[in-house]
Every structure is written in C-alpha cells, then in structure tokens.
Amino acid sequence: MEQATAWACSSAVQGIQRQGETMSTIALILSLAFLPSLLPLRQEQAKAPQVRPDRARLERFHRMITSSVRLAGTEGDLKSADQVKEVFLAAGLEVEEQEYLVYLSRPKKASLSLLGPKPRPLPLGEKGFEWDSASYKSTEVLPHLAYTPSCDLEERVVYANYGLPEDYEYLKTQGVDVRGRIVLVRYGKSFRGVKVQLAEENGARAILIYSDPADDGFAKGDPYPKGKFRPKDGIQRGSPLYIFEYPGDPLTPGEPSIEGVQRMNPKAAKSLPKIPGLPISWGAAKPILAAMGGPVAPRTWRGALELTYHLGPSSVSVRMKVENVLEQRTIRNVIGLLPGKSGKKGDFVLVGNHRDSWVAGGIDPASGTACLLEAATLLGKLRRGGYVPELSIRLASWDGEEFGLIGSVEYGEQFRDFLGAHLRAYLNVDAAVSGPNPSLSASPSLAAFAQKVWGSVIHPDTGEPIANKKKLKAGPMGGGSDFQVFLDHLGIPCLGMGMGGGHGVYHSSYDSHWFVKNRIDPGFRYHAAVTEGLLRLLRPLAANAPGCFRPAQGFAVAITWLEKLKPSLLHLSLDKKEYEDLLALGKRVETLAKKAQQRLPPKASADLEKLWLDPEGLFGRPWYRNLLVAPGRRTGYAAKILPGIQEAIGTGDRGRVQRSVQKLRVLLQQAEEALLGLAKKGGTPHKK
Numbered sequence: 001m002e003q004a005t006a007w008a009c010s011s012a013v014q015g016i017q018r019q020g021e022t023m024s025t026i027a028l029i030l031s032l033a034f035l036p037s038l039l040p041l042r043q044e045q046a047k048a049p050q051v052r053p054d055r056a057r058l059e060r061f062h063r064m065i066t067s068s069v070r071l072a073g074t075e076g077d078l079k080s081a082d083q084v085k086e087v088f089l090a091a092g093l094e095v096e097e098q099e100y101l102v103y104l105s106r107p108k109k110a111s112l113s114l115l116g117p118k119p120r121p122l123p124l125g126e127k128g129f130e131w132d133s134a135s136y137k138s139t140e141v142l143p144h145l146a147y148t149p150s151c152d153l154e155e156r157v158v159y160a161n162y163g164l165p166e167d168y169e170y171l172k173t174q175g176v177d178v179r180g181r182i183v184l185v186r187y188g189k190s191f192r193g194v195k196v197q198l199a200e201e202n203g204a205r206a207i208l209i210y211s212d213p214a215d216d217g218f219a220k221g222d223p224y225p226k227g228k229f230r231p232k233d234g235i236q237r238g239s240p241l242y243i244f245e246y247p248g249d250p251l252t253p254g255e256p257s258i259e260g261v262q263r264m265n266p267k268a269a270k271s272l273p274k275i276p277g278l279p280i281s282w283g284a285a286k287p288i289l290a291a292m293g294g295p296v297a298p299r300t301w302r303g304a305l306e307l308t309y310h311l312g313p314s315s316v317s318v319r320m321k322v323e324n325v326l327e328q329r330t331i332r333n334v335i336g337l338l339p340g341k342s343g344k345k346g347d348f349v350l351v352g353n354h355r356d357s358w359v360a361g362g363i364d365p366a367s368g369t370a371c372l373l374e375a376a377t378l379l380g381k382l383r384r385g386g387y388v389p390e391l392s393i394r395l396a397s398w399d400g401e402e403f404g405l406i407g408s409v410e411y412g413e414q415f416r417d418f419l420g421a422h423l424r425a426y427l428n429v430d431a432a433v434s435g436p437n438p439s440l441s442a443s444p445s446l447a448a449f450a451q452k453v454w455g456s457v458i459h460p461d462t463g464e465p466i467a468n469k470k471k472l473k474a475g476p477m478g479g480g481s482d483f484q485v486f487l488d489h490l491g492i493p494c495l496g497m498g499m500g501g502g503h504g505v506y507h508s509s510y511d512s513h514w515f516v517k518n519r520i521d522p523g524f525r526y527h528a529a530v531t532e533g534l535l536r537l538l539r540p541l542a543a544n545a546p547g548c549f550r551p552a553q554g555f556a557v558a559i560t561w562l563e564k565l566k567p568s569l570l571h572l573s574l575d576k577k578e579y580e581d582l583l584a585l586g587k588r589v590e591t592l593a594k595k596a597q598q599r600l601p602p603k604a605s606a607d608l609e610k611l612w613l614d615p616e617g618l619f620g621r622p623w624y625r626n627l628l629v630a631p632g633r634r635t636g637y638a639a640k641i642l643p644g645i646q647e648a649i650g651t652g653d654r655g656r657v658q659r660s661v662q663k664l665r666v667l668l669q670q671a672e673e674a675l676l677g678l679a680k681k682g683g684t685p686h687k688k
C-alpha cells in the first residue's frame with residue numbers, strides 16, 4: 001500500500017503540536033485532582049422524579065423515523081433531521097446543529113448479466129410486499145458499494161470465499177489466479193472494506209460481494225417475511241470505505257470538513273476504494289457459482305446453496321455495469337442539549353446514535369433513534385420537574401455514519417479541544433434492538449460500572465435483572481460505529497449497548513418498521529429496556545457520581561496482553577530483562593492508577609484515559625491515537641488491544657516491533673510520572 005503523503009506530512013506537524021497537548025492533559029489532571037468530592041449519586045436521584053419509557057411512544061418514534069429513506073445527503077435524510085429537531089424542541093431541550101460538506105456516493109444505475117451462449121440478466125431488485133411499505137423502496141437505493149468507481153466491464157469470475165488473506169493464499173496454492181478477474185466473495189468474518197482492499201491488493205479487476213444463505217439466510221432460520229433471515233433477493237448494501245485507515249470524510253482526514261478546510265484530490269485519499277464493486281443477493285450469485293469451473297472448493301468454503309462450489313475461473317464472463325455518483329453533499333448532525341450546572345460550555349456527557357440509513361433502516365439505526373428520542377423526551381420531563389444534573393447532557397443524532405462514521409468524526413475533529421477538555425464519557429447506541437440478548441461493549445475504565453448498571457435493568461422476558469439471567473460482560477470496543485472518534489482519536493471513555501439477536505435483513509429494504517414491529521420487538525418492550533438502561537447509565541455520569549471510572553483497568557488489560565504476547569516479543573524484539581522491566585513498569589502504573597482512582601474526582605479519573613493517547617498515532621495510520629485499543633486493520637470491526645505492538649508482530653518486522661514497544665514504554669513512563677505527581681500532590685504515601 002502506498003501512503004497518502006500529503007496527510008503523512010501534515011500529521012507529522014500536528015504530531016509536534018500535540019506533544020504540547022499531551023503535556024497539558026497531564027497538567028489538567030494535576031490541577032483537577034483535588035476538587036472537593038461532588039454531590040453523591042443518591043442525593044441526585046432523590047431529587048429528580050423517576051420516569052419510565054413509554055412503549056407506544058417508542059413505536060411512534062420508530063414509525064416516524066423509518067417513514068423516509070435516509071441515505072445520507074438526500075432529501076429524506078434532511079427531512080428526518082427536522083423530525084429529530086422537533087422532538088428535541090418539544091422535549092424542552094436546546095438544539096445545536098452542524099452541517100458538513102462531505103464526499104458521498106450515490107448509486108445511479110446497476111446491472112449484471114451472465115454471458116455465454118445464452119446471456120441472462122441477474123436479478124438486482126428486492127421484491128415489495130404490500131404490508132411492508134418500506135420493502136417497495138428498494139429501487140430508491142439500488143445495490144451499492146459506496147465510493148466504488150463506475151464501470152462497464154466483462155470478465156470471468158473467481159470465487160474467494162470470505163475474501164480473507166488466507167483465502168487468497170489458498171487460491172494461490174491451487175494455481176487459481178485472481179489478477180484481472182472479477183472476484184466473488186461472501187459476506188461474513190470481516191468488514192466489507194477489508195474485503196475490497198484485499199481484492200484490490202491481490203490484483204482483482206472488480207469485486208462482487210454476496211450474502212450466502214449459510215451465513216444469514218435459510219440455513220439460519222426462516223427467511224423474511226415468515227422469519228428474520230435473508231431471503232433470496234435480499235441485498236446487503238454498504239460502504240467499503242477504508243475506515244481502518246481513517247474514518248470520516250475521505251477528503252479531509254484529521255480535519256473537519258467545514259469552510260476553508262482544504263480538500264485533497266480523491267485520487268490521493270487513502271480511505272477510498274479503487275476497484276468497482278457491487279453487493280448482490282444469493283439469488284444473483286447462484287447462477288455465477290453454478291457456472292464456476294476449476295477445482296472444487298474445500299469444505300470450509302462451501303455455503304448452503306445446492307451446488308458444488310468451485311474456485312473458478314467461471315466458464316463464462318459476467319458483464320458488470322455500474323454508475324455511481326461521487327460528489328460533495330451536505331450532511332447534518334442534530335444535537336439536543338440539556339444544560340446542567342456545568343453550563344453549556346462546561347463538562348458534559350454525550351449520547352449518540354446515527355440517523356442515516358441505507359433504506360428504511362428499521363433496526364439499523366432506527367431502533368437506536370427511537371430509544372434516543374424517548375430518552376430525550378424523558379429527560380425533558382425530568383427537567384420540567386426540576387432536574388438539573390451537575391454536568392450537561394447532549395444527545396446527538398449523527399448523519400453520514402453508514403458511509404464511514406462521517407458526522408461524528410467531523411464533529412470530533414471540529415470540536416477537538418472542547419471535547420478533550422469537557423467531554424466526560426460517550427455512550428453509543430446504533431442498531432440498538434435486534435433481539436432479546438443484552439449486549440455491552442465498553443472502555444476498560446467504564447466496564448465494571450456499565451456491567452453493573454445495564455445489568456440491573458429488568459429483562460422484559462424474564463422479569464428479572466438482565467445480569468441474573470446470564471452474566472453480562474462488557475466486550476472491548478472495536479470499530480464500525482460512531483464511538484470511534486471519541487475512543488480512538490480523543491481518548492474519551494466510551495460504551496455501547498443494546499439488545500441483539502441474529503437476523504438477515506441488515507442493510508436491505510426489509511429492515512423496516514414492519515419488520516421490527518412484527519419480527520423483532522412486538523410491543524417495543526426491548527426498546528423500553530434499552531432506553532431505561534441508557535438513562536440509568538447516563539444519570540450517575542451526569543451527576544458527577546464517584547466510582548464510575550476505573551482507569552487502572554486499562555493498564556490491567558494491557559498487562560494481560562503483554563503476558564499473552566510474551567513469546568512473540570521475546571522472539572522478535574526483547575531480551576528477557578527488557579521484557580521483565582516493561583512488565584514491571586506496567587504493573588507499577590496499574591498500582592498507582594488503582595490508588596488514584598479511589599480518591600480522584602470523576603473528572604480527573606476519566607482524564608487518566610487520555611494517558612493512552614499518543615500524538616503520533618499508530619504506525620501508518622496516525623488518526624488512530626489510542627495505543628490501548630483500535631479496530632484491527634484486517635478485521636475492520638473487531639478490537640485489537642495494544643494494536644501497534646500486535647500489528648508489528650503480525651508483520652514479523654523486528655525494527656517495527658522494537659519501535660512500537662518503545663512507544664509503549666515511553667507512554668507508561670509518562671503515565672507513571674503523572675500518577676506519581678498526583679500522589680505527591682495528595683500526600684498519599686506510595687512505593688516506587
């Protein structure tokens with residue numbers, strides 16, 4: 001991969017500037033360490049009346065928001081922004097809006113046919129059903145892999161399973177060459193952007209991504225409309241933007257796309273895919289797979305279709321005609337504000353959910369939007385009853401998430417300094433409800449708090465607290481939703497929650513209000529539970545209650561991983577003494593952080609999270625500045641702990657491993673210094 005040099009240079013400059021920023025973070029921690037302990041949670045709760053989510057209203061919000069197709073930058077999207085604004089205003093919240101002119105993509109035409117003696121068109125439409133009005137809207141958003149270039153080409157096809165690195169390796173061992181071919185891969189196991197980038201790196205001319213029924217169709221359960229799984233014609237649209245390089249507007253990495261900011265040439269944008277592509281249904285993929293020649297595919301490559309899967313190339317060519325419009329369009333975030341005692345310009349807690357979708361987006365994201373709007377309505381009610389939290393609360397309806405987390409990233413980049421100084425924690429809900437299973441991911445520092453609080457909500461099916469049924473464990477935060485900029489770029493403690501379950505309507509026109517109401521959550525009981533959970537998580541944080549943050553946990557996680565990586569580190573970079581010293585340093589920092597978190601006020605505790613920020617960022621992707629966690633480069637969604645070191649080990653490059661270990665060592669030394677400074681200031685005895 002070649003680097004976008006313009007950005008590499010400008011980020012080196014930023015890197016120097018941000019050295020200062022790190023130092024001021026430490027100064028900030030020192031200055032805030034000994035504020036008097038603030039209002040305890042119980043008093044705050046006693047003061048404010050209790051509120052309960054209203055299931056009928058949740059259903060109304062859900063119907064309202066799914067009534068338009070909300071492809072980012074289109075009329076339906078902007079109409080929904082006004083709807084959200086009205087709900088915020090009706091709740092008595094103040095409203096802040098941001099507009100950004102960003103690079104987006106829109107499908108104009110798409111067709112696919114199988115050539116040969118009897119050419120036949122392959123179906124790209126989704127069928128409409130009379131009871132589900134959204135299912136008719138499939139033609140409004142054609143099958144689309146956002147940002148892929150337009151094409152009109154004829155070529156033979158090779159099958160590459162999930163399109164993972166090892167799949168391409170296997171094809172090589174079988175003598176099947178993908179260079180110059182259309183590669184056909186199936187969804188699953190990795191983010192679609194990784195699939196497109198790997199196809200590109202392996203020399204494919206274009207890519208088709210289909211949904212095999214083994215992964216989310218009839219092999220999993222009854223398809224829509226009878227059940228929840230993907231029907232023959234269901235298509236997973238989506239953006240393959242290389243957000244693992246940097247998310248947000250592809251043309252303004254690291255900078256907000258506002259007036260006066262320079263846009264790069266799309267040809268230089270490192271996050272844009274370079275080869276044409278199209279997502280297709282299994283109904284369209286089946287004839288291509290049936291025409292595939294070459295060796296029989298191994299067992300793990302076979303899906304659930306009734307045919308013998310072959311590696312290819314196909315005996316006949318496929319003609320692929322795609323017209324995509326790539327252009328600058330306006331997106332709009334809408335933020336509801338409930339000012340606390342800290343005031344508008346003071347410390348706050350942020351809840352966010354994206355509003356844009358591929359078609360009607362019933363689960364993704366309208367289930368989360370309904371919960372966000374209900375939370376806003378209930379907070380408004382509390383406010384009328386006299387509730388004034390210590391910290392302000394903001395509720396964000398992000399735009400442009402589906403294309404690459406654009407609305408939230410541009411916001412994070414525009415208000416970098418303000419957020420760094422005042423944003424206490426970020427709570428994300430995306431596809432908040434898709435089934436009965438409570439889910440949670442969190443920064444290590446928030447994990448225990450989030451488990452306890454979300455786990456205490458009554459599960460609508462059992463009538464018992466969620467954590468009684470099954471232990472609720474917070475997973476690490478990876479990638480692919482709006483928390484990314486706060487977690488990975490700004491070092492803010494984050495969490496994401498919801499209730500999940502398997503389904504196969506993701507990014508299709510069947511993900512609708514009808515589907516959610518009839519197949520996922522009749523009565524909107526799970527929506528009510530998620531809203532309740534959101535409010536319970538929000539209120540102690542906004543009350544400035546002690547005990548929410550445990551920053552030592554991040555260091556504990558890092559130590560666990562250093563121990564896991566010991567064999568590779570000893571093999572590639574460190575001698576035994578160096579390794580033991582590094583581990584001992586990590587343990588000292590953890591102990592100091594543990595002592596600190598017991599007595600620091602919440603703000604200073606939350607700020608310790610910023611000790612993980614490195615101004616230069618990860619090797620080759622400087623936008624990612626959090627050395628503790630990042631989405632994996634080759635997985636896209638899954639989290640990698642100590643990503644710099646793990647990625648360096650993956651390359652086997654000794655120098656790179658040494659450099660990434662050195663980065664960690666310096667970070668831990670700075671953390672130790674900062675924590676010792678804190679301890680000294682508090683007069684707490686400590687052992688070095």
Ligand SMILES: [Zn+2]
Pocket residue numbers: 354364365401430431
């Ligand atoms: Zn989503």
